[in-house]
Amino acid sequence: MTRFRFAPLVAALPASVPFTGPETLERRAGRPFRARLGANENGFGPSPRAVAAMQRAAVEVWKYGDPDSHDLRHALAAHHGVAPENVMVGEGIDGLLGLLVRLTVAPGEAVVTSDGAYPTFNYHVAGFGGRLVKVPYRDDAEDPGALAGAARDQNARLVYLANPDNPMGSWHTAGRIEALLDDLPAASLLVLDEAYAEFAPEEAIPRIDPEDARVIRLRTFSKAYAMAGARVGYAIGPAELIASFDRIRNHFGMNRISQIGAVAALEDADWLAHVRAEVAASRDRLAGIAQSNGLTALPSATNFVALDTHCDGAFAGALLQTLARQGIFARMPGVAPMDRCIRVSCGPEPDMAAFAEALPRALKALS
Amino acid sequence: MTRFRFAPLVAALPASVPFTGPETLERRAGRPFRARLGANENGFGPSPRAVAAMQRAAVEVWKYGDPDSHDLRHALAAHHGVAPENVMVGEGIDGLLGLLVRLTVAPGEAVVTSDGAYPTFNYHVAGFGGRLVKVPYRDDAEDPGALAGAARDQNARLVYLANPDNPMGSWHTAGRIEALLDDLPAASLLVLDEAYAEFAPEEAIPRIDPEDARVIRLRTFSKAYAMAGARVGYAIGPAELIASFDRIRNHFGMNRISQIGAVAALEDADWLAHVRAEVAASRDRLAGIAQSNGLTALPSATNFVALDTHCDGAFAGALLQTLARQGIFARMPGVAPMDRCIRVSCGPEPDMAAFAEALPRALKALS
Incomplete structure (x- = not known):
């Protein structure tokens, strides 16, 4: 029972949240992520x-x-x-x-x-x-x-x-x-x-x-x-x-x-050009990591890459959870058949290296 | 005639703007204000x-x-x-x-x-x-x-x-x-x-x-x-x-x-205490400037003071415009009888001095 009378449009809405932020996930886990690759933020940084x-x-x-x-x-x-x-x-x-x-x-x-x-x-x-x-x-x-x-x-x-x-x-x-x-x-x-x-x-x-x-x-x-x-x-x-x-x-x-x-x-057009080049290289890096682990990077015109697990949404979801336990924040599409993929943001080499290290361990844990 | 169909609630709204910002006024005047005292900003600055x-x-x-x-x-x-x-x-x-x-x-x-x-x-x-x-x-x-x-x-x-x-x-x-x-x-x-x-x-x-x-x-x-x-x-x-x-x-x-x-x-509680003391002193300063010019400062529990011109809204409005031409940004209540006042924000001494200098000149120009 509510003590408040909401406007009808609002009363009909769920108490939902579009996305849970990485800070909330970190607080739940009790420690920060090693690599923040889930929100398509740009870790190459601002000008x-x-x-x-x-x-x-x-x-x-x-x-x-x-x-x-x-x-x-x-x-x-x-x-x-x-x-x-x-x-x-x-x-x-x-x-x-x-x-x-x-x-x-x-x-x-x-x-x-x-x-x-x-x-x-x-x-x-x-x-x-x-x-x-x-x-x-x-x-x-x-x-x-x-x-x-x-x-x-x-x-x-x-x-x-x-x-x-x-x-x-x-x-x-x-x-x-x-x-x-x-x-x-x-x-x-x-x-x-x-x-x-x-x-x-x-x-x-x-x-x-x-x-x-x-x-x-x-x-x-x-x-x-x-x-x-x-x-x-x-x-x-x-x-x-x-x-x-x-x-x-x-x-x-x-x-x-x-x-x-x-x-x-x-x-600062020079910085934008620098970021574009870094992102393009990072997309290739992610594709390489995917290939080494039996996943396939889909073509991307963005600063993230959808990595096809060749399985289903249940598997991709479990993979994300396993990656999160290893300190990797990533996300996935919400709807089949795209939810066979995980979505990983581009980022500087330390983040890529952390992902490269965590992915095979996560896949092994799930196999 | 519109090329767009707006939602009915929006279609009924005026194209109004609640406040014109000081930057817009500065662009119209072609020069910056000397003292920005119209938006109850706090010129004593953040911690x-x-x-x-x-x-x-x-x-x-x-x-x-x-x-x-x-x-x-x-x-x-x-x-x-x-x-x-x-x-x-x-x-x-x-x-x-x-x-x-x-x-x-x-x-x-x-x-x-x-x-x-x-x-x-x-x-x-x-x-x-x-x-x-x-x-x-x-x-x-x-x-x-x-x-x-x-x-x-x-x-x-x-x-x-x-x-x-x-x-x-x-x-x-x-x-x-x-x-x-x-x-x-x-x-x-x-x-x-x-x-x-x-x-x-x-x-x-x-x-x-x-x-x-x-x-x-x-x-x-x-x-x-x-x-x-x-x-x-x-x-x-x-x-x-x-x-x-x-x-x-x-x-x-x-x-x-x-x-x-x-x-x-x-x-930073110390900074807040510092600001409160500065604002209290600035209210007194504004009251003194008002009194020297035949205006009356109303009691204030804020970081601004309403100064009673003992005239009407037309006079207060003209006073504001005259002050603006002298580089002083202030505002006034929108409704009678309060619009007999101008509203001046507290601020550091250079701003107060600029106001103290401009007010008598503005009043003289209007008399």
Whole structure:
């Protein structure tokens, strides 16, 4: 029995948590992980220029951050060749997804995604009473044709697609994404989650007119820029849609230190190139470790690799638990048949070496 | 004409912004303010220990923050003598207010506040379709009796009271707050905004059983701890209500650097005492400046002072604009008769000296 009367939308929600954080797992285990490879964080670290800018900004943290994120929005607009009015900055892609669902989805309206795609998007859709319609992955990738079909069948308000995809690391070409836009019904807005875009081959990133009313793109400083803890994401889309965030967002929600750090990170193209090269090498390293142990690395356009165990979800889950007992934090896709894989983030060599040492021991323990 | 179909709740909202930030005003003016005294920021600055902790944390910003804010929640629980289950950490009081309204207010339900009280609360109530009912201030203070009366008349879901009050700086005794709780109808939850509590006399802070289902308290690191740019607020309330935030909050929304900085700030009691003393002296300084210029400082339990111009809102507004042209950023209450005042934040002596120099010139320009 409850002592509180919640709003009906909230009363219908489970007390669920999208992800259990690694710190919680560490507290349960009573010791820290040796290698933190489960959240697709970027252990190659942020630009030293961004770190220095954040350290300088710390003494001025008594000031609120600029509620317009003016400097960062203008820097992002210049970086992407769009107008500042096409850019909204928010507290990570997660925060922007919540706002976008609230802006566009009325209770009971349909939203289409893939079964096994990003759970936090589903969390926000459920949170605002949207009706989730899921289509299956095809060949370990999200299926644009199935997404468009479901969008037409359901007259969906939003259609979610991550390109490159999380959790599989797969990607579609720019042409395939553009064709998806043409296949969507007029009522649908494509939510194109490009959190991993900076790791992807150039041909995976479509050129989209920012005023194209059929799509909003989401980017982040959490992955390639290695600033997950700073909570900086941004959306690129039509000025009218971007402006509508001002009706509901937490205007003073953007951290001052993070805004300043993100501007500095964006300016440091050399560091981004360095990180990309390190990630590419780390993907190869993970593939080698997998191969040495009878697993297969799936092709990845991200800073993680899905490693196919050639078994099933029960086995992959047991493997993750066994790895965790050896101090390796990794995760796995939530839905069959992708859950035959474990998902391991790229990282510096000490992390790779720890994984290389732990994996054969874990596999042996399970055999 | 719009190209987008917004959810009905959003379509009904204005494209309004609760506050224009000082950076925006500076960009319009083409030069920075000499004294930033309009947002009740704390120019005495954060604890040097908090700054050092944030600077150390910057290199690890590649990691997400702990989604449970475990260390900070436990430190706050110990600080307040409550259980960790009674504490929710969020992106400032603003962020927590939005979540609280979403949790408890269905479209069309009544919410009671004072006409002239915190606009961002009203913004969130409107954003979730709540029906705002406003009662007038009495003698430059929020009126608990009128709030309780309106709550009973309207069977309000939420009743907002800031103690000490913003924008007037006035405060009620603990006994008066406790009496308000007894006066509320069963359906009402008191939202007790204590953003300025650390500046208030001890007798203004009620002792409340954290499991008292009639109230949720809100605190922040933005004011006394001088970490506005870090976006750290927290709520203290019944465990069941606190847990319900997990149904809708942005779980990975809390900045890692901010969490670490807040823990360090909370540990530095000496710095807090230093800031309190500086703020008390600055209130006296502002009162002296006011008196020298024919204005009257109202009593304040906060880090700002409402200065009575003994004129009307039109005069106070003109005074603010004239001060702004001289590089002084201040604000004013939005509603008569309180809008006869300007609201000036406490700050270090250079800011006070700049205000002391600008005020007589501004008054002369208006006379």
